[in-house]
Amino acid sequence: MRHQWIGGQWLKSNRDRIPVIDPATEAVIDHIPRGTAADADRAVQAAREAFKTWRWLPAVEKAQRLHATARDLRTRQKELATVMTEEGGKPFCENRDEVEWVAACFDYYAEIGRNSRGSSLPPVAHHQVNFTIKEPYGVVVGIIPWNYPLLLMAWKVAPALMAGNTVILKPSEETPLSTLDIADIFGAHLPPGVVNIVTGLGEEIGEALVRHSGTDLIALTGSVETGKHIGQLCAAQVKKFHGELGGNDPFIVCSDADLEIASRACCWAAFLNTGQVCTSAKRIYVFDDIADKFTQQVVKVAKSLRLGNGLDTDTDIGPLINRRQMEDVESRVKDAVRDGAKVLCGGCRSPKFKKGFFYEPTVMVNVKQKMRLVHTETFGPILPIMRVKGIDHVIELANDSAYGLGANIYTNNMEWAMAAMERITAGTFWINDPLTDNDAGPFGGMRQTGHSRELGEEGIDEFRETKHVHLDYKQELKPYWYSKQYNKDAPGV
Ligand code: NAD
Numbered sequence: 315m316r317h318q319w320i321g322g323q324w325l326k327s328n329r330d331r332i333p334v335i336d337p338a339t340e341a342v343i344d345h346i347p348r349g350t351a352a353d354a355d356r357a358v359q360a361a362r363e364a365f366k367t368w369r370w371l372p373a374v375e376k377a378q379r380l381h382a383t384a385r386d387l388r389t390r391q392k393e394l395a396t397v398m399t400e401e402g403g404k405p406f407c408e409n410r411d412e413v414e415w416v417a418a419c420f421d422y423y424a425e426i427g428r429n430s431r432g433s434s435l436p437p438v439a440h441h442q443v444n445f446t447i448k449e450p451y452g453v454v455v456g457i458i459p460w461n462y463p464l465l466l467m468a469w470k471v472a473p474a475l476m477a478g479n480t481v482i483l484k485p486s487e488e489t490p491l492s493t494l495d496i497a498d499i500f501g502a503h504l505p506p507g508v509v510n511i512v513t514g515l516g517e518e519i520g521e522a523l524v525r526h527s528g529t530d531l532i533a534l535t536g537s538v539e540t541g542k543h544i545g546q547l548c549a550a551q552v553k554k555f556h557g558e559l560g561g562n563d564p565f566i567v568c569s570d571a572d573l574e575i576a577s578r579a580c581c582w583a584a585f586l587n588t589g590q591v592c593t594s595a596k597r598i599y600v601f602d603d604i605a606d607k608f609t610q611q612v613v614k615v616a617k618s619l620r621l622g623n624g625l626d627t628d629t630d631i632g633p634l635i636n637r638r639q640m641e642d643v644e645s646r647v648k649d650a651v652r653d654g655a656k657v658l659c660g661g662c663r664s665p666k667f668k669k670g671f672f673y674e675p676t677v678m679v680n681v682k683q684k685m686r687l688v689h690t691e692t693f694g695p696i697l698p699i700m701r702v703k704g705i706d707h708v709i710e711l712a713n714d715s716a717y718g719l720g721a722n723i724y725t726n727n728m729e730w731a732m733a734a735m736e737r738i739t740a741g742t743f744w745i746n747d748p749l750t751d752n753d754a755g756p757f758g759g760m761r762q763t764g765h766s767r768e769l770g771e772e773g774i775d776e777f778r779e780t781k782h783v784h785l786d787y788k789q790e791l792k793p794y795w796y797s798k799q800y801n802k803d804a805p806g807v
Contacts, residue, residue: 315345315442316476317488318353319497321360332514337633338670346490349514354482354522357510361453361480362528364507369450369478373428375478375481379503380424380462384417386499391417392462392677394492395509395547396625401489403632404458404587405624410423413467415751417431419468419769425482426774427476432781440787446776446787450478451554452530455523459536460488461590463738466535466558469757469768470777471509474533477777481566482510482529488635515551515609516540531556531777536594537691538716538762556776557764558592560691561719564712565748566734568705568725569603576724577611583722583748584697585619585675588631590639592763593742593749597688598699604709612697615657616675621664633671634694635713639749640671650687650698656680660695676747683711691717705730712739714740718760722748741767762781 315331317324329347336343357683367378375720387394395409402409417419425792432446452702456470463485474481485493490513493496500509512519516536524532524547533556541559548555567576583595600608622629640663647661660676673695681688681698688698702708712734721740725731735743741759744750751757756770 316345316494316513318349318357319354319494319501319509319511320357320637321363321510324497325356327351327353331512331592333779334401334488334491335551335636337635338402338542338625338672340669343400344491346487346494348518349512351519351522353514354526355528356529357482357512358453358523358526360507360510361482364505365450365452366481367476368480368505368508370616371478371779373431373476373529376478377424377428380420380472380475382503383499384420384424386502387413387417387496390496390499394495396461396491397495397622398489399576399632401491402463403635404461404623404634405629408587412462413526415513416464416468417615419465419753420472423472423476423774426503427473435782437689441786443783443785443787444782447781447783448477448775449781450474450778452479452649453528453531454481454482454531454533454777456535457482457520457523457532457536458483458485458493460486461587461592462490463489464496469773470533470535470556472775473768473776474531475504475508477774478681479531480508480510482512482523484516484523487513487515488763509753519548524553524682525551527551533766533776534643536557541588541762549796556766557654558758558766558768559762559764560717561592561594561759561763562596562691562715562717563722563740564597564688564708564710564715564738566702566708566721566723566725567598567600568723568730569601569602570727571604571608571724573604573608577608577615579748580608580612580676580697581615581619582806583629585616585695586749587675588634590635590693591749594693595697595722596692597683597712597715597747598697599702599711600699601708602701602703604719605699607656609677609699613697616677617658619675621666621669621674630674630687631695634673635671636670640673640695640800641741643673643692643696646687646692646694647696650678650681650685653682653685655685655687655698656682657680657788683714689715705733708747709734711738715739719758719763720744720749783802 660674
C-alpha cells in the first residue's frame with residue numbers, strides 16, 4: 315500500500331484503497347489511497363506555505379535543483395521504466411525513453427527559466443522606463459492521464475517550478491505508482507511542499523483541488539469531456555485553466571511518397587503505445603492511385619508486429635490500459651463493420667492471451683469519415699484507411715474534425731506539403747517524420763483539443779503572469795493633472 319506525498323512527508327492514513335492493475339496480467343500490483351477533500355486541503359496548505367519562499371529563490375538556484383532532479387531520474391531510469399510498464403502496459407523500451415525525455419525536460423526548463431523574466435519596452439516619453447516581469451500564479455494543480463504518466467507530469471512540473479509556482483500532482487488512478495516513486499527525488503532536491511502528490515479518483519480528490527480556493531491554476535492533460543467539465547469549474551471561479559485534451563490526428567500519404575517508408579511510419583504512428591497516444595495517427599488518408607499498394611504494405615507490417623507483455627524484450631505492442639478501453643475499441647470496430655467497413659487484419663482481442671487486455675493491431679478499409687471510429691477519438695491499435703482524390707480533398711477531410719492536435723503528411727511535393735501545413739488546423743504539423751517532439755518546440759492543440767501549449771518558451775509562459783511596470787525617474791507635475799485649479803493661465807481657463 316502506497317501513501318500520499320504532502321509537505322515533504324508520506325501521509326500515512328487509513329483511507330479506502332484503490333487497486334492498481336497490471337493490464338498485461340490483470341494482477342493487482344499495489345494499492346493507493348483514495349484521497350479525500352481533506353487530503354486535498356492538506357496538500358494546498360503545504361503548497362501555499364512553500365510558495366512563500368520558493369517564488370523568491372533565485373532562478374540559478376532553482377535551475378541547480380532541477381538539474382539535480384534530472385540527474386537522479388536518469389540514475390533510476392531502469393527501475394522507473396519497469397514500474398511504468400507494469401502499471402501502464404507500454405513496452406519497457408518506450409518507458410525507458412520516456413524517463414530520458416522527462417529528465418531532458420527538467421534540464422531544458424532549468425535553462426529556459428533562468429534565461430529571461432520579461433522584457434524592456436520603449437517608453438512613451440523621455441525619463442520613463444517600461445518593462446514587464448513574469449510572475450508565478452501560486453499553487454498549480456497538475457492532473458495527469460495514464461498514457462505518458464511521467465512525461466506529461468514533467469511538461470507541467472518543470473516549467474511551473476521554474477516560473478516560481480509550487481505544485482500539487484494528481485496522477486491518473488491507473489498509473490500512480492511511477493509518480494509516487496519519484497517523490498523521494500523531489501524530496502532530495504526541493505524544499506518540503508514545493509511538489510506534493512495526492513492520489514485517488516478524478517471526480518473526488520481531483521475535483522476537490524479544482525474547486526479549492528487555495529489553488530490558482532489547473533493544468534489538465536486528459537479527454538475533451540474531462541476538460542470541458544474542469545474548464546467550466548475554473549470559469550465559475552475565474553481560475554486559470556490549462557487544457558491539453560484529446561486528438562484525432564490525420565496521416566496523409568501522397569502519391570509521390572516512398573511507400574516502404576510511409577507504410578512503416580504509418581504503422582508506428584498508429585500503433586505506438588497500442589494507439590493510445592494523443593497524437594496517434596487515427597485517420598489515414600491515401601491518394602487514390604497508390605492506395606492499394608500502400609494498404610498491402612501496411613497490412614504486411616501490421617501482421618509482423620509482436621503483441622505481448624511490455625516487460626518481454628520481443629514485444630512491439632503491449633495491452634490496452636484496461637477492460638473498459640478494450641470494450642470501447644471493440645464496440646467501435648463492430649459498429650464500423652456493421653456499417654460496411656472491412657477488417658484486413660486484427661479486428662479482435664488476441665486469442666493468444668488468457669489474461670490481459672490485448673487487442674490485435676488492426677487495419678481497416680471501406681471506412682467512412684462519419685463513422686464513430688473515425689470521427690471521434692479511438693484510443694486503440696486501429697489503422698483505418700480512406701482513399702482521397704487529391705490535396706484539396708484531403709485538406710477538407712483532415713479539417714472535418716472537432717479536434718486540432720497534430721497532423722502528418724508524407725510527400726516531397728513542396729506545394730502539397732505547404733498547402734496542407736497552412737490550411738490544416740493543428741498545433742503540430744509533421745512532414746515526413748511523425749510524432750517527433752522537441753523540447754524547444756511548443757506542443758498543444760487547436761479547437762477542442764484546447765488552446766494551451768506545453769514545451770518551448772510558450773510552455774513556461776503558461777505558468778506565469780505578466781506584470782507591466784511603468785517608472786518615471788524624474789518627479790514632475792504633469793500638465794494634464796487638473797491644471798486649471800492651480801494654474802490660472804492653463805489653456806481653457
Ligand atoms: P481522463 O480525462 O479520463 O483523465 C485525465 C485525468 O483527469 C485523470 O487523472 C483523472 O483522474 C482526472 N479527472 C477525471 N475527472 C476529473 C474531475 N472531475 N476533476 C478532476 N480531475 C478529473 O483521460 P485519460 O483517459 O486518463 O487519458 C486519455 C485522454 O487524454 C485522451 O483523450 C488523450 O487524447 C488525452 N491526452 C491528451 C494529450 C495532449 O497533450 N493533448 C496528451 C495525452 C493524453
